[in-house]
Structure formats: C-alpha cells, structure tokens
Amino acid sequence: MIKKGLFAFIVLLVAAGLTACGGGDGNDSGKTTIEFMHSSVEQERLAVINKLVAKFEEENPDIKIKQVPVEEDSYNTKVVTLASAGVLPAVIEVGQDYAKVMDKDELIDKDAVTSVLEQVGKDYFYDGALKLVKTEDGKSFTGVPISGWVQGIWYNKEMLASKGFEEPKSWEEVLTIAKVFTDSRNKKYGIALPTVEGGYSEQVFSQFALSNNANVLNRKGKLNMNTPEMKEALTFYQELSKYTMPGSNDVTEVKDAFMNGSAPMAVYSTYILPAVYEQGNSANIGFAIPTEETKAVYGTVSALTISSGLEDEQKTAAKKFVEFIAQPENMTSWVLMSPGGAQPVSKLVVENEVYLANDVVESFGDLSTEIAASFNDVQMFGLVDGKNFLKMGDITSSGAISKLINAITVGEKKVNGELKKADKAISEILAEK
Secondary structure, three states: OOOOOOHHHHHHHHHHOOOOOOOOOOOOOOOEEEEEEEOOOOHHHHHHHHHHHHHHHHHOOOEEEEEEEOOHHHHHHHHHHHHHOOOOOOEEEEEHHHHHHHHHOOOEOHHHHHHHHHHHOHHHEOHHHHHHOEOOOOOOEOOEEEEEEEEEEEEEHHHHHHOOOOOOOOHHHHHHHHHHHOEHHHOEOOOEOOOOOOHHHHHHHHHHHHHOOOOOEOOOOOEOOOOHHHHHHHHHHHHHHHHOOOOOOOHHHHHHHHHOOOOOEEEEEHHHHHHHHHOOOHHHEEEEOOEOOOEOEEEEEEEEEEEOOOOHHHHHHHHHHHHHHOOHHHHHHHHOOOEOOEEOOEHHHHOOHHHHHOHHHHHOOHHHHHHHHHHHHEOOOOEEOOEEOOHHHHHHHHOHHHHHHHHHHOOOOOHHHHHHHHHHHHHHHHHHO
C-alpha cells in the first residue's frame, strides 16, 4: 500500500485546492454519489463526457456522478495524492501501465472489475486488449478497456507502387524497400524510425523483437534478454536504421518525415491518422505489421477501473457506471472523441453504425476495421503466456533498453557488447527489487 507518512501535508493540499473526493452532495439527498476521475479536460471532450454522465444519471436516478477531470501531465501524481489521503475516486480512467502500479499498491477492486467484464461480455473485446489489463497471475483484470491505439508500419501506397512494391509482409521486404528509397544526399529515406534514447524507441523495437519470439522475460518472469532471437532482432534494427534519418529521431522527426514525403514508411501509432485525414490522403495510406516468426503489434489501452475499499452502495454504483460506459454505443462516443487516433477495443464498436459513419473513420474504409482487429496481435515486453509481469515497468523506467537501441543505431556500437551491458544493467535493477 502507499505510505501515509505525509498524510497531514496532503490533507492541507487537498483543502487548499485539490478536488475533494468521496463526499455527497447536499442537493442530492438520498442519492449515492460517486466520483469519476478522467483526463478529458479539453472542452470538446468534456462535452462528450457530460452527455454520457447525464444519460447515465437519467437512467439511474438514484446515482450521482461527480466528475474529477485532471490534466494528463499531473494525472498519476494526483492518483497517489488522493490515495494517500484516503479519498480516491470510485471510478478512475487508467492506462494499462499505471493500472499495474495501482494493482501493486492494492488500490483496485479486481473482483468488481472482473465482474463488470463478465457482465458486458469478455468475448466482445479484442483478445489483445484484454491481455493488456490482465493481472500478473493471469487470473483477473485491472480495468475494463474502453479505447486504445496500436502501432505498426504505415506506408504510402503511391510511393511504394512507383517502384513496384506492395505492402511489406516480412522483415526482408521492409529492408528492401527502405534500401531502394534511401537517397541521403537529397534527404530522402526509406523508413522513418525512432533511434532516440527514450521510450518510443523501446516501443517500436519491441514489435520487431517480439515478432522474432524474443522477449525480455520468460514465462516464469526471469530475465531472458541475451538470446539468439534478441540478437537477431537488434541486428536487424541496427541495419534498418541505416536507412532512416540521421541523429536521434523521436516522435516529431518520424511523423514529419512521413507526412512531408521524405520517407515512404514510418513506424508510428494510429495517432498519425488524423493528420493523414486532414491532408486529404486517407486512401493512400496502408498499415503493415512487422513480421518474422509471428505477428506483433504494440498497443495500449485506456481502461476504467474501480477503487478498492468502497462501501457496498458505492461499489454497486461504480460497477453500474462502468458497465454503462462499456456499452457499445457509449464506448463509440468515447472513441470518437479522437476519431482515427483512438481505436475501438470492442468488435461491437467497430460494427456500430455511428462509428462507421464518422467522417474520419469512413475516409479510411476497410483499413479502419483492419487496424482495430490488429489488437488481436498485440504483444508487449513482459507479457508472457497471459501473465503481465509488474517488474517490466521497472525495466522500462530504467531506460536500459532504449539506451541499448540508441547505442547500436546512432552510436553504431556492436550489438553483442551493448546487449551484454543492457543485460547486466537490468539484472542489477531486478536484484534490487
């Protein structure tokens, strides 16, 4: 559990301006009031949330939802603050990674969450989306997925066709296309690829590694990084990086290179799609999954979780509210707060008429369905045989893997030596836990 040594100080902060949680409303006598914490602070997004809340309250006149909108940059800190003060909202929007932290600190009612999933129907969710919110023992869940995004290789159909290429199906085809299009003297490159010493590089590299059956941990949660499969993946990524832009490329460099035509391929999340739509180029973009031994997509989900320690009436109200949001038409409204970028995690949303009729979604045609279905191919470092190992968070936070990627690409260091360094660094991190 989170330590409460700073309880008095935190209470003063709460009194000084933080949103108070768990209290009732004097004008709603007889109603069960619960709080809902989310990150939709923008006016347009808040308007959607407000409509959903009003609809729920109309259908459930005995329940009052009090919203707690919090800026994304301070979101996790706010959770810690409120948890330490014992005033955590009943329903909280969480990403899968922070849900692990909350689970570790016993802040989630996993039985309540699992009950909601059973009620709304687990079979309607894409399997990969559910994997991302599974607990370390693989027996329950940390949240109910509401939306998400996936990452893969985006390619310009016309540019590839101009040189006789179609969608790349394998590592070899990706590399071949990258070589053909690279003309560094004229600042033209074959693929926009991250090489920065940061989380983005780890995310992208993980797709290639996992498609070669290389993971950081094994099924017992033990370090399993220095393997032939991992060396092959690192060697390939190093070779592929020769055909991307020079220097330490991050999100901005990768997106800009693809959008301005400097590169015909880029590894990026679905949040590139709104820009493609605005450019009027929706019909000209394709989506490929880097494949060697298997398909591997990097993805993330936004989920709703239920706090632990709630009184029975509040828990019942919280479950009802999460079940309500998880209904297809309501999840559709949630996803369409950011059409194209946010993706459905439920097959019922993909089939929803309102979703299909959205201008952005409609502009991409069948690609929209293909992208959403790729949630079934989601894999992540530390996710092994349905077990979501908490220690992977410590490994990623250490920066050991992103430092390795940067060293072998920008630094042009040898794979074997840098892999040994990373393996040793991670071993020391795990030994301290």
